[in-house]
Amino acid sequence: MFNRVQNDKSPEELMKLASQFLTELESPFVGRHEEALVITLALLTGEHVVLIGEPGTAKSAMARRSADLLDVKFFKYLLTKFTEPSELFGPLDIRALRQGSYRRITTGKLPEAEIAFLDEIFNANSAVLNSILSIMQERVLYDGYTEIKVPLWTLVGASNRVPEEPELEALYDRFLFRQNVKPLDEEAWESLIDAAWKLEMGNVERPPKVMGMEDLRMLNSLLFKVDLTPIKGKLLRLFMIMNEKELHISDRRKGKIMKAVAAHALLNRRLQATESDLVVLKYTVPRDVDDFDKVNTILIEELKTKERILRELEEIAANVRASERSVAQLEAFDPRLLDIYKNLKVAKGKIQSLVQDVEDEEIRRKAEEVNELIENLTQEIMIKLNM
Structure with missing residues (x-):
């Protein structure tokens, strides 16, 4: 689908860049590892991703950051049923039209973007959606009698709903990656407001370029190895x-x-x-x-792989530590203590399910460590609840 290019970086160097890209992409966002992961996977494969969830969950900011980390042209737009093609693809060139030539002025518009973010993508009218579909599928904009080849690598779509209309099925199917973006749990709120305040103060600089499009194309070629x-x-x-x-x-x-x-x-x-x-x-x-x-x-x-089990155990441990901070700030008999207590019981059951029939010593040690964290916090909650 994409032109193959030569690059003097080794496969190991390219894979390291991909890993660094993911780390940098998620770094300013609290609790958004999976969203960063699906965007990174979409970029590596040259496919598209749709993020489904309510507004205010960092969808647009993460898409823009991905473009900044690659230092590529970025376009974003909020779509409605009244969105005109010219808003996305550029206005008609009146001077050219007077001379009998039909073309658009695409400067700063979707046809020149390498990464694009289209918010509420399923709200657009059929004329706009048909053009978007051809861009996603063929990397071509059919405009009148003109075919415009576009450099789009990945489109990040966003919506607060999964489309049910039959006419949207073809468009929805073009998103290989789909992620249900949920609001953060209460345990992450403290970290969230700290990060948000830092952002409001203007302490988040434009991220440095991690890799370029040439590196991304080489990684795309490396997929088939x-x-x-x-x-x-x-x-x-x-x-x-x-x-x-x-x-x-x-x-x-x-x-x-x-x-x-x-x-x-x-x-x-x-x-x-x-x-x-x-x-x-x-x-x-x-x-x-x-x-x-x-x-x-x-x-x-x-899938009970060692890597997945260890990762899930670490996620449980991180949640328990976040709960520890919450418990420390709550007064005795606060009803939220009971909610945390119930969540700890669920976490303990999940650990038991994860390590069942697993003989790996490292996994066993990690499970014991997390269970000890849970037990200590459970005892603290019981004291505060006088149980």
Whole structure:
């Protein structure tokens, strides 16, 4: 799909850049690792991503930061049913029109962008949506009798809903990656307001360039050097399980998912895929909002890789530490203590499920460490509640 370019960087150097990009992309945002991950995966694969969720969840800011880290042309726009094609694609060149030539002035508009962010993308009218679809699919804008080739690499769409209209199905299907963006849990609010205050004070500088489009194109080429053989059997099993659970995956999407798996391997600095890379199904299979939890449940049950278990244990530990800070600030008999107490019981049950039938010593040690954190905090809450 994209022109292949020569680059003197080794695969190891390129994979390191990809990993650094993800780290830099998520760094100013609290609790937005998965959103940064899906945008990074979309960039590595040259595909598109839609972020579904309410306003105020950093969707636009993260898309812009991704363009800044690559130092590429960026375009963003909020779409409504009244949005005119000229607002996205540029006004007609009146001087050229008088001379019998039909063309647009595309300076600063979508046809010149390499990364674009379109907010409320499913609200646009059919004329605009048809043009967006051709840009996403073919990287071509059909405008009158003119075909304009566009340099768009990745489109980040945003919406507060999953489209139900049949006429939007083709557009929605072009987003290989989909992420349900949720508001942050209460435990993260303190970190959130600290980060927001820093932003309001103007203490967040424009990020430095991490890599360029040439590096990104080389990483895109490197996808096809990733050995996917080790995961094919497991992937096919997951496809069958999801089909049984009425999670339909089109044939075209099944093929595209292989690119996502390879991209996840590169992000983890590997040229061979492992089961841990199949986590990308969480972002590529769901269609409806309810599907995200369904797919995640299947993956938790089916993918007990060491890396995933350790990562989940660390996430639980981080949540417990955040709860520790909250408990320290709450007075005795505060009803929120009971909510935290219940969450700790759920976390303990999740740990038991994660390590069941696992013999790895490192995982066992980590689980004991997190359980000890939970036990200590539980005792503190019980004292405050006089239980």
